[in-house]
Amino acid sequence: MATGNYCTEVRDLFFTPAHAGDIDPAAGRVVRGEAEALDRTAWVVFAALCRDGQVIEARFRAWGCPHLLAACELTAAQLEGRSVAELARFSLADLAGRLQVPAEKLGRLLVIEDALLALAASIRSSG
Amino acid sequence: MATGNYCTEVRDLFFTPAHAGDIDPAAGRVVRGEAEALDRTAWVVFAALCRDGQVIEARFRAWGCPHLLAACELTAAQLEGRSVAELARFSLADLAGRLQVPAEKLGRLLVIEDALLALAASIRSSG
Amino acid sequence: MSAPVYLDYAASWPVDPRVAETMAQALTEPDLQANPSSSHPGGRRAALAIEQARRAVAALVGADPARLLLTSGATESNNLALLGVARGRRDRGRHVITSRGEHRAVIDACRQLEKEGFEVTWLKPVRAGCVDPGQVLEALRKDTLLVSVMHANNETGALCDLAPIGAACRARGTLLHVDAAQGAGKLPLDVEALGVDLLAFTAHKLGGPKGIGALACSVRALTALQPLQFGGGQEQGLRSGTSATHQILGFGMAAELALQHMHAEAERLTALRERLWHRLQAAEGVWRNSPAQDCLPGTLNLGFEGVEGESLMLAIQSGVWASSGSACASASAEPSYVLRAMGLNDLACQASLRLSLGRWTDAAQVDRAAAVIVEAVTRLRERAPAGVRSRIR
Amino acid sequence: MSAPVYLDYAASWPVDPRVAETMAQALTEPDLQANPSSSHPGGRRAALAIEQARRAVAALVGADPARLLLTSGATESNNLALLGVARGRRDRGRHVITSRGEHRAVIDACRQLEKEGFEVTWLKPVRAGCVDPGQVLEALRKDTLLVSVMHANNETGALCDLAPIGAACRARGTLLHVDAAQGAGKLPLDVEALGVDLLAFTAHKLGGPKGIGALACSVRALTALQPLQFGGGQEQGLRSGTSATHQILGFGMAAELALQHMHAEAERLTALRERLWHRLQAAEGVWRNSPAQDCLPGTLNLGFEGVEGESLMLAIQSGVWASSGSACASASAEPSYVLRAMGLNDLACQASLRLSLGRWTDAAQVDRAAAVIVEAVTRLRERAPAGVRSRIR
Ligand SMILES: Cc1ncc(COP(=O)(O)O)c(C=O)c1O
Ligand SMILES: Cc1ncc(COP(=O)(O)O)c(C=O)c1O
16 A cells, blocks of 8 residues: 555654644734645645735645655745745755655645645735 | 374284285195286285184285275284185175275275185185 | 554454464464365374364354465455355346445446446445445345345444344345454444345454454355355365465464453443543534434444544654544545445545454543544644634534 | 484575564564554664665675565565566466476466466476576567566475576566575575565575575566565565564564575585485485585485385484475475476385584584484384385485
8 A cells, every 4th residue: 555655754744743823913914825625535724824025934734645745844944035936936845755645645746736826925915 | 084084993004014925835735716806906915824714814905095905904813713605795884984994985885895806716716 | 652552453453362362372383374275184283273263263253163264365256255155146136236325446347337237236335334234135136146235334433233134035036245354343233133144254353363354154145156266175175275274273272362351342342432422522512423312332423523534643742643534445546435424414424434453452541542532623723724623524 | 312413404494583683673673663664763763773784684685675676485475486577478478388397486476377378398308306597588479478487496495597598588578487496595686686576585594594585586576576465565566564563673684694605505415415425325215406516505305225114203203303205385285396307216215314504503503413314324224124225326
């Protein structure tokens, strides 16, 4: 069975996700981006705290397999410090390789991209 | 495999046949009865020393399976002391049962009967 | 950190130490090393030991040892029963009845029969993977050669009511095959009383070694079988291949132990299973796929709202070893027909877990396992988007 | 009285203590108890251990572990190869070539193929049970699907010249199956170099456990196979059934040991075999059925003028365990086609004995065995009618 085999990084990100959960509303205005495809076993929500066109703080919530959760954690971590403009161009290709995501699961990562696009959109509209 | 399974009596008779071999010619006139059916894996020779219509001493030589050799030993032993007349009526049915001879081997015992008949005949002709 | 709690008995049991001991002896005892088919004393001693073990294995299911064939496991036993009878009796009829809730070994053997020109009626399980006798009775036809139903479902533990099916098959002269891999050795089974013509089971699901199983046959079934493999003529010519003395002796010991402890273990495990179920309520939003009644003592299949199965498996891994509820231990992972047939959607199947208990499970393990699972479920839900519990159920 | 000398290695080897040790560990080590198909760490550890053992087994015959299927023994491997390829490729042709000197597992599988509509060309072995490459080349046809020849004959130990057959089959795109149950682990074998598409062998003939074997497959063969049994999808879906971890690990250890000691053992056993042959000359009227050249190191099939086989077996039993020369250890005892094909009459076949040596045979055992046999032969001849030696030969 393909399941059950995860590289160390996936395990680490899965077991100790520094960016899972929410952002304290007191910190400022929090924008969200969400995407779901339950049939692909993926449901992702990103939350971001932005200032001067920059992501100061990012968090995620997700329902899915370990690879998806790990990818979300990694993405949220990488969001911090990036410019809002970069969000749209955020690519998951290298991330998929880094986490050794099996081919049959790659479709799930698209849900992350969709959530990022939604996040970018809501940042603009909230700008 | 049917082979390899022998009751204790067959083993005893096979390993310590008191009547295998020949009769010392010095003892007197020795008559013989022989029968063979190599296709039935049986070749039997009985030798007897007779006096006053009685079998004084009997020996056998045989080529065949352990059941046959055991049956020959038992037969030779039982011959001793019998009257020549009895030889023709010597039955192997009970002997087959006593030695638990498997069905597929019963045909081989007939060769013993044939050897006995031959023995009886040669005794008469030598009488 | 203490060792993970093993709750995957339905996939395979740890070998009982007394069985391992028996096998270690059989593997070293000079008198048992010969080929059991050899005619010298070494071979005959091995053959005698095998016949003794065969009696113990047969006794477990009320079978006649003279009609119990030893195989490499329940997969082979099931295939020998299904392919063997169908191929051997194709002149008598081409219709076979089974259910979609069966183990892959039965389902794929029946698919093969379809390729070979047989017509298979696929019953839809109504009770957690098991069929009702009525369904079988309805499906029976004049040309029905063989009926194949399982004794206990491997995913849910649900038990099938075999007696009425056996009676109906006997009445019609149809052969009944039963896959008893999960239930043999755990609950009383009597092939004669149940009217079962072919009963398949395996040693490794009752404390014996992997790679050895049995097929108990009725007189009629025995004469109907065409072998799967041909050769030296062992097992009455129906299953050629050098007999594996140590495997068979291990099976025999496992069968003896299972028979000895059957009733006490059934009670003990039922109690532990319920204890586990109640401890798990702490997680809230837990549903039970296994029936509360007519179920194997040691099997508990359940699901958690808002949880993804693969992540749950990984989250509990360091504390609990179990199987996903939707894929019994098999080299391939298909979504479970059984759970879907119970009305669960794919997400709920996905969220299901099969916890299975056995001889070495105790209350402390159960409590530790429950704590680990509840903690993992809670953590995963916290990480999930709001409202996940109402969507994934 | 000292223990009987075991000279029945060709029927089965005593399990090597190092193999028994490995298996005892696998049967008790908690980490190896899980079902290798389970996705939790326990299952994955068992699966990893299995893959390691698979590499050792494959290395023994120069096979790619990715294409080595684990089975329950050579009987299953032979049947899977023959029935599997023929059934899976029946659209490509219906002609199969094999020989009357093959083991029952091959002969009976081919008889089954005849029942299924295949045409089998039965070659007559010319050398102590083996065919000459020329015979195979002559028999090859456009529609020949499969050729099945044995590497070493189980009755005489005669070796077959495989390379030319492999080359011819490759050239014609015909699949070549080789039954290597007797020779694997005793002589160098390289499926790639020999052009063998399917190679069957078994653990218990090289110091491993009974009930586990292998079928090494070429790419072409692997895609051609139809499984004998269906189910969980293990062994690439070609041999379903829970993998028997302890059996496979035992096979792996046995394969490692065999490879390690192969050359030294071949030399040592050849010398011991000849020593035995010369010691037995003391009986006079001894003939040799095994070839002096191109023969397995450990196998010596011979006969004694004027002796009946069954009686000889019983007469030596307390001192030597061996097999009748005419019936390899099989549940049924047919007269040997191989010996008859060598020109021996039924009586001579009957008078033949197969003495087979292995890892634990030493010079002292050989001398003791020879003394026992010579004594028994002499005794039996003394009891036989005069002139028996000239009649039974
Ligand atoms: C219901 C059922 N049938 C058959 C099998 C196959 O048994 P084995 O692994 O002995 O081939 C199993 C377990 O894998 C099972 O649970
Ligand atoms: C040449 C040959 N092929 C096949 C077999 C069968 O092997 P197994 O006993 O592993 O089924 C044997 C031994 O019995 C053999 O000698």
